Amino acid sequence: MADNPEGISIHEVAEKMGIHRNTAAKYLEILHSQGLVEVKKVGVTKLYTSSRRIPVSCVLHLFSEPVFGVDRGNVIRAVNTAALEMIGLSRKECIGRSLTLLDELICTGISEGSMPSLRGTPCSYTGTRQTHGTRIVYAIRGIPVQLDFGRSGAAVIINNATSPEGLIARLDSFSPILLLGTGTSSMQHYVRREVLFLRPA
DSSP: OTTOTTOEEHHHHHHHHTSOHHHHHHHHHHHHHTTSEEEEEETTEEEEEEOOSEEHHHHHHHOOSOEEEEETTSBEEEEOHHHHHHHTOOHHHHTTSBTHHHHHHTOTTHHHHTHHHHTTOOEEEEEEEEETTEEEEEEEEEEEEEOGGGOEEEEEEEEEOOSHHHHHHHHHTTHHHHHHOOSOHHHHHHHHHHHHHHSOO
């Protein structure tokens, strides 16, 4: 698959591996369900590529900030404890709800701003909310992830960045992640890019 970044069909895999087409299809579906390959339909043909998305479970466990894992339909499929504490709901009340829930509970624009990450491009943006005469600023990041059963989605990470000191403290908390060596180079690359991009000069 590395030789074909545009994707490779089931027929091509079967031919290169010297196996029956049905066997190739079965193994590609297993790899897809494990999040190791991505699939896209071009006409009637399925093209498989190596996955460039990190598993949502990695993001949920590595970040102490609130993280919401959403699918392409903008439906919340995974959350960490910090996310539940932020919105004041139980896991059962949150899972299966639309990401627009965050627009109502935190700040407007979260569901719309996360769209690039659902399409595979990391993104970052800010949102604000007026509460009791105080303006609260949120730093929001979207990371393309692989959900359970091979579905692609995004992890939406939300930080309260109301004061510059708060943002710098949160960026400094990324340093240990760079040293973890998670084995996922795309995760390490994303964190480095985000820290360098947001850190004040």
